[in-house]
Amino acid sequence: MAIKIGIVGYGNLGKGVHQAIGQNPDLELVAIFTRREPGQLEAGQAGVRFEHISSVEQYKCQIDVMILCGGSATDLPEQTPAIASLFNTVDSFDTHAKIPAFFDQVQTAAKQGGTLSVISTGWDPGLFSLNRLLAEAILPEGKDYTFWGKGVSQGHSDAIRRVPGVKAGVQYTVPVQAVIDQIRTGETPELSTREKHLRECFVVAEEGADQEQIRETIVSMPNYFADYNTKVNFISEEELKSEHAGMPHGGFVIRSGVTGAGTKQIIEFGLKLESNPEFTASVLVAYARAAFRLSKEGQIGAKTVFDIPLGHLSPKSAEELRRELL
Amino acid sequence: MAIKIGIVGYGNLGKGVHQAIGQNPDLELVAIFTRREPGQLEAGQAGVRFEHISSVEQYKCQIDVMILCGGSATDLPEQTPAIASLFNTVDSFDTHAKIPAFFDQVQTAAKQGGTLSVISTGWDPGLFSLNRLLAEAILPEGKDYTFWGKGVSQGHSDAIRRVPGVKAGVQYTVPVQAVIDQIRTGETPELSTREKHLRECFVVAEEGADQEQIRETIVSMPNYFADYNTKVNFISEEELKSEHAGMPHGGFVIRSGVTGAGTKQIIEFGLKLESNPEFTASVLVAYARAAFRLSKEGQIGAKTVFDIPLGHLSPKSAEELRRELL
Numbered sequence: 001m002a003i004k005i006g007i008v009g010y011g012n013l014g015k016g017v018h019q020a021i022g023q024n025p026d027l028e029l030v031a032i033f034t035r036r037e038p039g040q041l042e043a044g045q046a047g048v049r050f051e052h053i054s055s056v057e058q059y060k061c062q063i064d065v066m067i068l069c070g071g072s073a074t075d076l077p078e079q080t081p082a083i084a085s086l087f088n089t090v091d092s093f094d095t096h097a098k099i100p101a102f103f104d105q106v107q108t109a110a111k112q113g114g115t116l117s118v119i120s121t122g123w124d125p126g127l128f129s130l131n132r133l134l135a136e137a138i139l140p141e142g143k144d145y146t147f148w149g150k151g152v153s154q155g156h157s158d159a160i161r162r163v164p165g166v167k168a169g170v171q172y173t174v175p176v177q178a179v180i181d182q183i184r185t186g187e188t189p190e191l192s193t194r195e196k197h198l199r200e201c202f203v204v205a206e207e208g209a210d211q212e213q214i215r216e217t218i219v220s221m222p223n224y225f226a227d228y229n230t231k232v233n234f235i236s237e238e239e240l241k242s243e244h245a246g247m248p249h250g251g252f253v254i255r256s257g258v259t260g261a262g263t264k265q266i267i268e269f270g271l272k273l274e275s276n277p278e279f280t281a282s283v284l285v286a287y288a289r290a291a292f293r294l295s296k297e298g299q300i301g302a303k304t305v306f307d308i309p310l311g312h313l314s315p316k317s318a319e320e321l322r323r324e325l326l
Numbered sequence: 327m328a329i330k331i332g333i334v335g336y337g338n339l340g341k342g343v344h345q346a347i348g349q350n351p352d353l354e355l356v357a358i359f360t361r362r363e364p365g366q367l368e369a370g371q372a373g374v375r376f377e378h379i380s381s382v383e384q385y386k387c388q389i390d391v392m393i394l395c396g397g398s399a400t401d402l403p404e405q406t407p408a409i410a411s412l413f414n415t416v417d418s419f420d421t422h423a424k425i426p427a428f429f430d431q432v433q434t435a436a437k438q439g440g441t442l443s444v445i446s447t448g449w450d451p452g453l454f455s456l457n458r459l460l461a462e463a464i465l466p467e468g469k470d471y472t473f474w475g476k477g478v479s480q481g482h483s484d485a486i487r488r489v490p491g492v493k494a495g496v497q498y499t500v501p502v503q504a505v506i507d508q509i510r511t512g513e514t515p516e517l518s519t520r521e522k523h524l525r526e527c528f529v530v531a532e533e534g535a536d537q538e539q540i541r542e543t544i545v546s547m548p549n550y551f552a553d554y555n556t557k558v559n560f561i562s563e564e565e566l567k568s569e570h571a572g573m574p575h576g577g578f579v580i581r582s583g584v585t586g587a588g589t590k591q592i593i594e595f596g597l598k599l600e601s602n603p604e605f606t607a608s609v610l611v612a613y614a615r616a617a618f619r620l621s622k623e624g625q626i627g628a629k630t631v632f633d634i635p636l637g638h639l640s641p642k643s644a645e646e647l648r649r650e651l652l
Contacts, residue, residue: 133636282465
């Protein structure tokens with residue numbers, strides 16, 4: 001019998017989850033919950049049930065796991081505890097500094113509801129966190145580095161678009177290759193985030209706008225660009241649409257450590273993603289399977305990627321996993 | 327209170343475990359068990375207790391986890407079940423095809439003994455297995471590749487040394503860079519192990535031996551070299567000692583998959599190790615911590631890396647992990 005899934009929120013991430021469920025025959029989509037008018041969404045998606053988010057409680061007996069696809073700024077701090085009191089949930093809450101408080105809140109809600117909630121999964125937090133932990137536990141004497149990119153940063157792209165004279169634009173965070181190469185040889189330099197990354201902007205200027213003025217405004221923008229090496233490229237609207245419409249991302253977690261008498265050992269995990277939301281969605285879907293299984297085992301409360309045996313992510317049995325993948 | 331560790335077997339792996347315990351303040355080495363004469367080993371190692379393996383049972387109440395450092399061919403099939411009936415254990419049994427049968431045997435012994443045994447950990451099987459599972463669960467439509475090297479293969483080095491006229495030698499398994507590059511771009515070629523790896527030999531010939539004859543014997547050796555691209559380099563005994571005395575190894579697990587409508591996503595995990603046994607030892611030590619914790623939770627029986635939450639590998643509390651590493 002398939003695991004019954006609900007999706008809350010139908011932006012890029014929710015759409016990605018919808019697609020990913022289609023790649024996993026042991027999962028079945030029951031309904032998508034939205035704040036928008038469900039009828040309008042349904043018209044464009046034959047065979048998919050959309051419901052207004054206010055009707056979520058009516059599905060209590062029909063859904064095994066709710067995958068929460070809202071944003072971390074305002075949606076999830078409210079939605080996860082509320083929905084976790086009724087359903088097993090999975091979310092991608094990614095405001096690192098607020099994770100401990102968020103965990104406590106969800107823990108309380110899920111324990112009261114007798115449900116299980118996997119919080120803060122995806123790739124960072126998520127797979128990158130797993131790899132930071134793994135590498136640190138195995139190489140306690142060492143140093144690790146997380147690099148992000150090359151990928152689109154939504155916050156920085158928004159900042160560019162607020163500059164006077166800018167019609168449209170996108171910003172890529174780019175890891176500094178020379179620094180990565182240095183670490184891969186076993187060196188362990190002290191580096192701030194800004195020394196590890198460049199910022200590259202592709203900007204469409206309004207007709208007649210002063211490009212030099214725009215460039216100057218961008219590169220000197222505090223918090224966003226002033227402390228980084230920033231490159232601004234002016235392009236046409238057509239080029240922006242054809243070359244920069246995707247949402248690629250990725251990055252690396254590298255730990256360089258020593259064992260014995262100074263023996264160098266390097267552990268590296270990397271992602272190269274053509275679509276950040278589709279990949280994050282695929283991680284959420286695998287953790288939805290794990291949430292269902294943990295819940296069936298009788299576990300309740302908030303969980304993170306650190307608490308979950310990886311075998312629970314796979315549709316295969318423990319025996320199959322030992323035979324085929326160990 | 328420190329977790330009390332015993333080591334069984336004092337070859338390269340056992341020595342690596344000994345060193346790794348020194349890097350982990352929450353672990354304490356109680357004794358090293360050997361088939362050799364303990365007194366001789368103790369003479370060279372001030373402050374370390376060596377015992378003959380026959381006295382293992384006397385330590386039943388003094389050791390929390392035994393780390394088994396014997397070989398997979400003959401030692402572990404016998405030692406793991408025997409010792410698992412008395413102690414929690416961790417081993418690196420790596421004969422992939424025999425893992426299911428080995429698991430069943432250890433499962434029976436550990437359940438009877440009320441102990442917990444982590445089998446087949448290290449890096450392959452072990453960390454590579456975790457990454458094969460993770461990548462397959464997240465990207466069900468895709469293909470994964472495991473590459474080994476550049477690293478020393480003990481079996482192939484032994485085969486070289488049996489060739490008439492060869493005084494000494496070492497063989498490196500080398501992954502084919504062009505193939506790795508192809509996969510990193512998102513292509514998913516069908517490849518056999520032999521298309522993914524080269525074999526490079528460094529050979530010291532006996533004085534007056536026919537080098538061309540040696541080369542021919544090596545490259546045409548069935549099972550070991552005949553089906554591979556094999557390169558044979560003749561070097562001096564001095565060069566062999568100065569340049570090829572280490573035991574480096576490493577490799578990659580790469581999965582190239584698609585989400586949505588053909589969106590390419592790549593997950594890669596890699597290791598670059600100056601010492602294979604020291605790194606494997608470090609993995610065993612982290613899993614010894616996990617074995618102790620699982621046992622304290624009341625779990626018994628055989629476990630693999632797939633069954634263990636990664637949080638159990640770290641000396642940090644769940645709260646610290648959420649705050650610092652998530």
